[in-house]
Amino acid sequence: MDQIKIFSPATVANVSCGFDVLGFCLDTIGDEMIIKKTSQKGITISKIDGYKLPFETENNVAGVSALALYNDANPDFGFDIEIYKKIKPGSGIGSSSASAAGSVFAMNELLGRPYNKTQLTNFAMKGEALASHCEHADNLAPALFGGFTLVKSLAPLKVLQLPTPNELFAVVIHPQIEIKTSESRAILPQEVPLKNAITQWSNVGSLVHALHTEDYSLLSASLEDVIVEPHRSKLIPHFEKVKQTALKHGALGCGISGSGPSVFSLCKGEVIAKKVKDAIQNVYSQTGIDFEIHLSKINTEGIKIL
């Protein structure tokens, strides 16, 4: 196999209660990438379609993660990357992670899978760091492992694959405004009330239990964020209206996707998800702000070979 085409999915990090540790993988939104073996050593990026991103390997998220793997594997050939970018950078649904994870996933396939998913996540974190100025894995883990993931620790990297209840669907609205991850981090307090932290870890514990027991009602009760949402929601126009609309139409929960501006809702079953999508669409159509809206089953596979 000398070349491979992949679908590298968008992902939702934080999932309300699990700031910096929880995430899940989407199915209908994602980039496509073609990675080819080249006789010349090194990593090149020959095509970037969809959004304007740097072609220099060291300045491109997919390039940096590719280099991390390449330098470790040290093969006697090189790789060329084509990126068909569908996820807008700065959308809050793991645009940089899709690029960073996609290149290393594809290279690993072409090399005969010498690396496991944790190792791939480690390489991809180097690319992710270029975009967000710190190494994190809350979007990378669901992209590479699929389903719901919990990043237990970064050093050493330990990713837990959580079970994904079968009937779970996500609706994601992406208002076409940009919030930089760095800005979105700066708005957060360095210290939080112990009382709120307790609420948050009880929610993380109960969310994990709810996934294991397929308890949708408990999942709904766990999708609460008393730490981050009160601050970041101010950066997202009409957040509260979207959230109340989603809940009113049957969503299990609704919160900020990653650092925003995208907002996710989780729903039991496609019928409810469609209702929630239509209702949010209706609300946002009246705001004058451009948006995209997606409905997706939870993708339990992660990156896919096309």
Next chain:
Amino acid sequence: MDQIKIFSPATVANVSCGFDVLGFCLDTIGDEMIIKKTSQKGITISKIDGYKLPFETENNVAGVSALALYNDANPDFGFDIEIYKKIKPGSGIGSSSASAAGSVFAMNELLGRPYNKTQLTNFAMKGEALASHCEHADNLAPALFGGFTLVKSLAPLKVLQLPTPNELFAVVIHPQIEIKTSESRAILPQEVPLKNAITQWSNVGSLVHALHTEDYSLLSASLEDVIVEPHRSKLIPHFEKVKQTALKHGALGCGISGSGPSVFSLCKGEVIAKKVKDAIQNVYSQTGIDFEIHLSKINTEGIKIL
């Protein structure tokens, strides 16, 4: 049935990462109580053996929780309570919870079980509040439900029963010094670094996952407390030495039981638990401080009828 004798177990709250929400139930340490129907209405306490505690119903933890249930059930007879107290008050292994949970559990049996465990926990919280000046359930839940529990929320009360891996044993050392829950709470900061809170909720999530998957290694990695232990451990003589000894001899983790001074270790298998117990005993014997030490399987049943 006109009278019932029960074993009301000691419990370990917090379990390192889960301050105020996690707990588990012990098997070899606990109070005994005899509750009898009486023709006279109301609640009396006719015997308290072991420790000096108030006989007036309204000033006794078991009495206050009994009254809460009694006033709700409003039967045309009364109850008398005998308490054979084995768990020293202020030990940090749920002494007041054993009393508060025991009386309502026994009365519920004598009444033909009109209440479920959540309702019993709610009644028992009234008694617990007398001891600790605030309503909480992190010791009551494991006493009444058995095994590992997570208190998802207090209002409305929602207790989750987590799975208990079969080979799990606890060693609990109780240095014979008293730390009041109120003092132990006062030493805690009102605000905590967000960074540490993230570590804590990632540990709570991974601990719940570890219990579901019987992953002892992950359980071990999750038994970490970066929020409370750094403060409270100062109140417990030789805490660090005990902890290092437990870990060196194979314990999965070691932390403060409730608000202390008791210290728990969790171990995989009885053989390791015995080694850990002997090693801790050896260390503490040289300190000049009196102590009791217990080895117990995790009690998945909770309160038992004798």
